[in-house]
Amino acid sequence: xxxxxxxxxxxxxxxxxxxxxxxxxxxxxxxxxxxxxxxxxxxxxxxxxxxxxxxxxxxxxxxxxxxxxxxxxxxxxxxxxxxxxxxxxxxxxxxxxxxxxxxxxxxxxxxxxxxxxxxxxxxxxxxxxxxxxxxxxxxxxxxxxxxxxxxxxxxxxxxxxxxxxxxxxxxxxxxxxx
Numbered sequence: 001x002x003x004x005x006x007x008x009x010x011x012x013x014x015x016x017x018x019x020x021x022x023x024x025x026x027x028x029x030x031x032x033x034x035x036x037x038x039x040x041x042x043x044x045x046x047x048x049x050x051x052x053x054x055x056x057x058x059x060x061x062x063x064x065x066x067x068x069x070x071x072x073x074x075x076x077x078x079x080x081x082x083x084x085x086x087x088x089x090x091x092x093x094x095x096x097x098x099x100x101x102x103x104x105x106x107x108x109x110x111x112x113x114x115x116x117x118x119x120x121x122x123x124x125x126x127x128x129x130x131x132x133x134x135x136x137x138x139x140x141x142x143x144x145x146x147x148x149x150x151x152x153x154x155x156x157x158x159x160x161x162x163x164x165x166x167x168x169x170x171x172x173x174x175x176x177x178x
């Protein structure tokens with residue numbers, strides 16, 4: 001789930017998890033090195049890492065939101081693993097090229113994610129955010145005078161606000177009359 005993301009499209013962009021595939025080696029190196037540390041602070045971090053997934057496992061099937069309790073530990077271990085690997089490289093030229101390659105890769109992956117998140121994801125999965133599209137709202141407003149009452153199911157969250165927005169009701173009037 002950390003690499004591929006959640007199967008529920010309204011919780012996250014599919015195929016984008018909480019951990020980028022490039023960071024997996026750094027995470028594993030950091031995890032190994034961190035669990036070798038014997039000090040008190042490290043033991044607290046290890047305990048938190050072991051306790052963090054417990055609420056998620058008790059609450060039901062895994063979701064990316066429930067797994068977010070592990071995210072601070074993933075960040076700690078990834079940064080620590082990157083630092084440990086960086087300290088083992090002694091050649092300054094290799095460090096420079098490795099740093100530039102990693103920076104370039106992260107810039108590329110960030111731009112790729114932002115393009116997908118801001119442009120592709122909202123268009124492909126807009127029905128997951130709000131199952132009632134603007135077409136349905138416009139149809140209801142066009143048929144509004146033909147019916148005494150329009151019932152809206154509880155399955156559609158905040159539909160009344162959506163319809164008030166489409167009908168261009170004054171917010172003050174809406175607050176006092178609805």
